[in-house]
Amino acid sequence: MAKMTLKIPKGAVSMQEGTIVEWLVADGDKVSVGQHIYDIETEKSTIEIESPFEGTIKILVPAGETLAVGHPVAEIYT
């Protein structure tokens, strides 16, 4: 079992930080590759983030938080 970390992606050239709008999965859920797992809001738009990995998700940061690009938001145990 490997631990994969999800971080705030850089969704646009100017993006420095993003706000987690909503988690569409719950802590401990099984997620699959390509599954829409959370939305992130930037100064320009809302980006739908799909899971890059398959496994069990551990959510590190709740919705509503604004974080810098690169900040860990969840872990997926594959």
Place this chain on the structure above:
Amino acid sequence: MTQLASIGRSAAIGIYETMVRIAACDQGIQKGLAAGELQFQYYPAGGQEAIAATIGALLDEGDRSVTTYRVIHDIVAKGTPVSEIFAEMYGKATGCSKGKGGPMHLSDPKSGLMVTTGIVGAGAPIANGLGLAAQLKGTGKVTVCSFGDGAANIGAVHEALNMAALWKLPVVFVCQNNLYAEYTSFKESTSSSSIADRAQGYGMAGEECDGCDPVSVYEAAGRAIDRARTGHGPTLLECIAPRLQGHAFGSEQTHMDQAQLERDIENAPLVTVRKRLLEEGLASEEQLAVIEKTAAEEVAAAQAFAAKSVDLDSSELYTEIFADDSLLPEGPGSGGVRIEDPKPSNTTKMMFGEAVNNALDTALASDPSVFLLGEDIMDPAGGIVKATYGLSTKHGLDRVRGTPISEQAIVGAAIGASLEGMKPVAEIMVCDFAMVCMDQIANHAAKLRYMSGGRTSVPITIRMMSAGNVGSFGAQHSQSLESWFAHTPGLKVVAPSTAFDAKGLLLSCIQDPDPCISLEAMRCFFVPGDVGEGDYRVPIGKAAVRQSGTDVTLISYSWGMQEIQAAAQTLAGEGVSAEVIDLRTIVPLDLEAVLSSVRKTGRAIVVHPAVEFCGFGAELSSKIHENLFAELKAPVARLGARYTPIPFNQTLENLHFPNAAGVLEKARSMLA
């Protein structure tokens, strides 16, 4: 739709395999971006896989490719190892461009992908140069230049298409029309319905094909590649393949027709080609599954390789700017040049302009990789001031090539040919025209060595006149733009003042491994001097002390030398001993020559033809202050041109430019 079987079973399966590998890379990158593991602006190529995969299958190993920043499909199809592509995306030393180019500037001369440009349309002029080198050397290589529908509307592409058609270059221009230029639809940016139709206007073959269908691309691109390889010139091939997501990873898609997007995703080439392979019985489900699994494993291994690769050492910051790391104006290696000037035994009296002609003649005669290109340079004109007169008659029109008035195409062709080891000398007529091709000069010639991690280099010379202070040329034909060039890391800049140096420096530039700008002052053109016979090289980056003195150092270059030498003579009559330094080269800068003189005199005046404000004199003055502050008897003075466009009116032009009287005024107040 014609059956895939028509192109042969193994070709069809091979194309699908490449498409799957492209898609696996694309998905792998987007996964890395979604996870926050990779952080850069990524331009996905989903929907365009069949174009690259099919063209890749048609090219020979030695063929060349130039593309644009929506690149993943093109570079995978050209054969660059996926591990090196991922390592470059991670900015690692194991990347195809050593981590110094990044995802927008991938290149890999091993696979033949010579340039990926981040500047829309800028690849087309460079592709011409690769084609020109193939044509001149007779290698039979074909260059494929890929760009988007957005690029079809930029000037560089227009210049390049005209030149390619004119010279029948072996280039296939592939417009990958994905129906969007960034956030603007094709219809919103282009009034005609076809890009391929424009070919007729250029006098070249043009064809449109379905970029989602390998058979359509195979047939059309096959014809285009054959045409190029058999000497029948270029083709403008438009491959239509709708984009399947926003402009970049994370981009909004509100500018896209959502219903159409859904249909396009449903009919994505990856889906339809797979279906056709099965329906036609060309491959089994198991066979395709193996291809898909292998591609996924290849990408996973590449990602692991990239993540684990060592990071670039910080010492890499200052490498691969020039071939010789010690020539920088700053950084650990900055040393300057300490080579003796040549002393040719036989000299002849000739004018500066004749010395330029003599240098070009010497280079053409002694080195088959040298060729000249520029507007009006061929006989009978022989250049607007006869700098190239007689050379096309002697060396032929292939090597002394007159060009259309297309500066981007001229410099781009020089760049491309130099990537194949040729030593092109491009003429831009007057320096002011460099501004219309600054992108080729500053974004490409100057940066390709660095952006490729030293795997490519651009040994070109660009000659241009600074025509100021001779009267009548006005604001747009008289400037001296050396500071613009000096401000761009990667360019060497020479500005000779004597006939001897004009020849010796030009010969050095032509044989230099880096891009050199040779600024030739029109005011110097008709000044005679002793010029050596044969091939002699004045070292680039070495100043000359024209007169020794003890009271004040006067520093200039190019026609500014005429003013400071006149001032020095007057000062001598007043009992002031001036040391006169001719920098000759702006980059690399011979700071040591300047400092050792000012250490002695304690006073310095920097004079140059260009505008004083933000000019090169500010840089040199600052360097003198930083190094010799305690030893200076007076602050360093600068004298450049006034902060005005160059006036046509003679009285005003005289006021604009620096002159000996101004130098004297500064010197006298400094010595008072």
